Amino acid sequence: MATNRRKVMVPHTMGAEGVDLLSARDDIETITYQATIGQAALLPMLNDIAGIALAGTPYRQTEIEASPAMQVVARIGVGYDTVEVPPLTARRVPLMVAGTANSTSVAEQAFHLMIALAKQHEALDRLVRDGRWGDRHGGLPMELSGKTVVIVGFGRIGTRLARRCLAFDMQVLIYDPYVDPAAIRAAGCEPVADLDAALTRADFVSIHCPKNPETVGMFNASRLAKMKPSAYLVNTARGGIIDERALHAALTAGHIAAAGLDVFAAEPTPQDNPLLKLQNVVASPHMAGVTTEAVAAMAVQTAKNILSVLDGRPIRENVINKEVL
Numbered sequence: 172m173a174t175n176r177r178k179v180m181v182p183h184t185m186g187a188e189g190v191d192l193l194s195a196r197d198d199i200e201t202i203t204y205q206a207t208i209g210q211a212a213l214l215p216m217l218n219d220i221a222g223i224a225l226a227g228t229p230y231r232q233t234e235i236e237a238s239p240a241m242q243v244v245a246r247i248g249v250g251y252d253t254v255e256v257p258p259l260t261a262r263r264v265p266l267m268v269a270g271t272a273n274s275t276s277v278a279e280q281a282f283h284l285m286i287a288l289a290k291q292h293e294a295l296d297r298l299v300r301d302g303r304w305g306d307r308h309g310g311l312p313m314e315l316s317g318k319t320v321v322i323v324g325f326g327r328i329g330t331r332l333a334r335r336c337l338a339f340d341m342q343v344l345i346y347d348p349y350v351d352p353a354a355i356r357a358a359g360c361e362p363v364a365d366l367d368a369a370l371t372r373a374d375f376v377s378i379h380c381p382k383n384p385e386t387v388g389m390f391n392a393s394r395l396a397k398m399k400p401s402a403y404l405v406n407t408a409r410g411g412i413i414d415e416r417a418l419h420a421a422l423t424a425g426h427i428a429a430a431g432l433d434v435f436a437a438e439p440t441p442q443d444n445p446l447l448k449l450q451n452v453v454a455s456p457h458m459a460g461v462t463t464e465a466v467a468a469m470a471v472q473t474a475k476n477i478l479s480v481l482d483g484r485p486i487r488e489n490v491i492n493k494e495v496l
Contacts, residue, residue: 177221177242179477182206184226185247189470196478210234217241222477227438231255235262243480247473248273248460249327250409251491252382260492267476267489271327272468273460278331280459281377281407284431285320285336287453288403289313289375294450316340321373323366323389324380324408325350325358332377333360344369347380370397375405382409392417398427407459410435419445422452433459 176198181190184206193201204216206226210233217223217238223230224245235241235258244259245267259266287293290312298307320336322329325347336343343360346369352362363369370376376398380386390404390413398404404427406413415436421427429451435444438457446452460469472489479486485496 176200177481178202178219179222179224179481180204180216180220181224182226182228182247185224185473186466186470188467189224189247189472189474192471192474193477199478199481222481224473224477225254227253229253232258235259235264243267243477243485245269245473245476247469250381252409256492260495263495265480265485265495266491267473267480267486268491269469269472269476270486270489272472273462273465274327274331276462276465277328277379277407277459278335279462280433280455281328281332281379281405281431282335284405284407284433284453284455285315285375285377285403288405288429288431289315289318293453315375318342318374319344319372320375320377321346321363321366321369322360323347323376323378325355325360326379328407329377329379330358332379333358341375344372367394367397370394370402371399373398373402375403377405378408378412380408380412382411387411388414390414390418392420395421396426400425400427402427403429403431405431407433410438410440415444415446419449422446422449429453433457 178200179193180202183203190201193199206228208228214237217234219240220238221240222243224247226247230244232255241264243265244254246254247269249268251266251268254266256266291310294310298304316339319342321344322333323346325345333343337359344363345355345360346363346366355362395417418430422430431453433455434457447454476486476489487493487496490496
């Protein structure tokens with residue numbers, strides 16, 4: 172066995188496939204912590220840790236200061252709004268994400284929510300369970316074919332959702348000011364530079380951008396008012412991109428038809444969240460990227476990310492703060 176083993180912390184929810192990769196190394200000591208651990212319990216554990224895998228655990232200035240030996244921080248996923256990047260960069264510690272490991276799962280969940288809303292799955296299910304077959308013509312489902320979807324963000328997930336929408340004969344508009352319009356056209360989609368103008372054309376809007384100061388509150392009352400009364404809004408990105416109060420007002424007033432939400436501003440969202448009382452909201456508990464396949468793939472990629480840094484060969488495409496390389 173190797174001496175001076177480097178310590179790597181992983182949450183108890185990390186897939187076994189990734190933990191096994193770390194544990195197979197003689198020079199790595201794997202330490203498991205509870206994914207719901209509080210800051211007071213976490214800080215004393217960080218003193219001699221070389222690498223850490225994060226699920227939803229925050230890792231900010233205080234945690235960084237408590238981690239003098241830290242060489243790599245890796246998210247088991249792609250979002251990193253709970254990680255404070257500038258202090259990591261100042262310490263020249265790379266922050267890594269899981270690349271495309273869960274991109275297919277999230278794209279599929281977004282498309283599932285679109286279909287569930289269009290086909291009025293929840294309402295029709297209730298009719299069957301309540302024995303109200305005679306009411307089934309009260310509000311008819313609709314087809315996706317021929318409808319227009321606006322996809323906000325054309326990264327790993329947005330590109331995959333676009334392919335699924337195109338396969339259903341939808342018109343796909345892409346809003347992403349950071350992607351070359353030529354690349355969007357090459358994918359068979361239409362680039363749009365003005366989101367507000369695009370929303371007036373949309374039958375569906377699906378959000379796939381990161382949560383940052385630019386996107387927090389992106390879908391506020393003013394922007395929701397641009398949408399058709401018949402339009403559906405789907406969010407599998409991050410809570411806070413949609414103003415929940417404004418969304419509730421738009422849904423109750425009939426300014427938009429319905430919403431599919433996998434993420435909320437506060438998670439777990441309170442059971443008394445007014446959105447959960449609406450019949451035209453379909454919800455899931457931040458599970459879009461959590462499938463059998465994605466959990467395994469994210470765990471493996473996270474382990475590889477950590478080991479790549481500790482071995483001096485970081486996987487560059489998965490590093491967020493590339494300036495530290």
